[in-house]
Amino acid sequence: MGFGDRGGRGAPRGGRGGFSGGRGGSNLGRGGSRGGKPGFGGDRGGFSGGGRGRGGDRGRGMSRGGGRGAPRGRGAPRGGRGAPRGGASGGRGGGAAKVILEPHRHAGVFIAKGAKESLLVTKNLVPGESVYGERRISIESAGGADGSEKIKTEYRVWNPFRSKLAAGILGGLDDIYIAPGKKVLYLGAASGTSVSHVADVVGPEGTVYAVEFSHRSGRDLINMAKKRTNVIPIIEDARHPNKYRMLVGMVDVVFADVAQPDQARIIALNAHHFLKNEGHIVISIKASCIDSTAPAEVVFASEVKKMQAEMIKPHEQLTLEPYERDHAMVIGSYIRHT
């Protein structure tokens, strides 16, 4: 479980390494099931529905994994804070199942709770449109006692099997630092699937600078950004931040999902160029991309060390089971001046 494995109790399920004392896992699970049956959200995005989904733990052992239980644990919404509750008939042709919307504890992220399952969702910046075929859920506000109008708001289902950030949120990350109004430099944007949700989260006041070097994926990314105007697509190699320095201002967060052996260097280079002092990095580490022969924990630890040498102070680590195998998310602070 990486460094500072002071977790304890939840070890069999806890995917959390601790830099300053892990919290351990919990038998309550942190929100993962494989979401088998397509419910109101369809797809495989359900995380409280039971189900066969992709089946079990695929023989991986759960020692590093996030739990698969009900969404009661850390990934669950706290609700209550002025939740925009309302009913909804969710998505395409999905009948009229009652869905309640609650804010997740991460600002800009929500949970749509149906009778059978709960789904992670983001508020659609471009109502009426899906980006990659994901389901949309329209929620109607209750309307005021004073007779004020009901308002419909549309949300998009965020599937943790297709987005490491979503998997990390359901795994119970303490803070993703990506929130309304934030500026995010996203390295490894691919065709923009997750980027589109990050764009929803930061909202119209925020900006996502999305870097992707594959021209094929870049085409989809550019198309997505035509309507999501808070996304600046940059088709460049993230190893050369100088090439896009004119496009990117100082950012609050560098998010990286490049799956490259030299990713620590790529992240550090970009942080040195664009990340504000005391900003944050949020990275996905795919162990096999860095060293397919070493145990995943060893790879995670060595990546963390590389980042520590670059003014990045990691403070949270979480593995992404059951959504991804041998992946970890690491969150750190960037301290330019000591």
Ligand code: SAM
């Ligand atoms: N984050 C994406 C999502 O959730 O939809 C998936 C990212 S995928 C794992 C990694 C992406 O990083 C690929 O699209 C790849 O082309 C891109 N990539 C890898 N190395 C890169 C580099 N040096 N510069 C820019 N993009 C890079």
